Amino acid sequence: MITRIKTLALAVFTAGLFLMLGCSSKTEQENMKTNKEELVTIFPKGQKGPKANFTGNAYNIGLVEVDSVFTTAVGNVYFEPGARSNWHSHPAGQILIITDGVGYHQIEGQPIETIRKGDVVKCPPNVRHWHGASPEVGLQQLYIVPNTEKGIVDWQETVNDEQYFKQK
Known part of the structure; x- marks a missing residue:
């Protein structure tokens, strides 16, 4: 029992x-x-990026202001799903550190790359590129622009839907 x-x-x-x-x-x-x-935010969302430079809703906040000692700009951009930058270039290049989400990055003439949390992307000096969120998931990234005495960014034309949705 x-x-x-x-x-x-x-x-x-x-x-x-x-x-x-x-x-x-x-x-x-x-x-x-x-x-x-839902992305985990590290920094405040910041100001909405101008329609002249972004498709969709992208928000930027500067974290390290340009000065003559460090000559480096650092900030955070939050892209809502589907949002993306225009084509642009940086006189001294740019480094992106993806802190959350899923998105795309493309250097002109190369295939679109999928970028995710933990990825580091180097955009060479004076090379046209764009980056932004995937259609379904937002993207959060830190950007680092070195040698700002050479200039910061040269904004160009919109990344149209045909370019954005063109996958590998």
């Missing part, structure tokens, strides 16, 4: 454990889905 009670107790405990783990796993999966849809 005692063995039967122990077996029953063990079965109830095991079933309860399975139930708890199953619920926990589902919650984790739901949280992962939410995290993919």
Whole structure:
């Protein structure tokens, strides 16, 4: 009789454990889905970028202002899904550090690259390129523009939908 009670107790405990783990796993999966849809912000969103330079909603905040000592501009850009920069270039180049989300980057004449959290992108000096969020998920990036005494950015024409949706 005692063995039967122990077996029953063990079965109830095991079933309860399975139930708890199953619920926990589902919650984790739901949280992962939410995290993919909502970016984790590190810095304030900043000011909305001008329509003359961006398609869709992109927000910029400067983090390190240009000065004569460091001659480097650093900031954060948050692109809502589908938002992207115009074609542009930087006299001294640019480095992008992707801090969240999924997006695209393209250097003129090369295929579009998918960029994700943790990626580092180097844009060579005076080379036309664009970058922005994927259609479904936003993108957050730090930008670093060195040697600002050479200039910061040369904005050019819009990246049209045909260019943006052209995948590998």
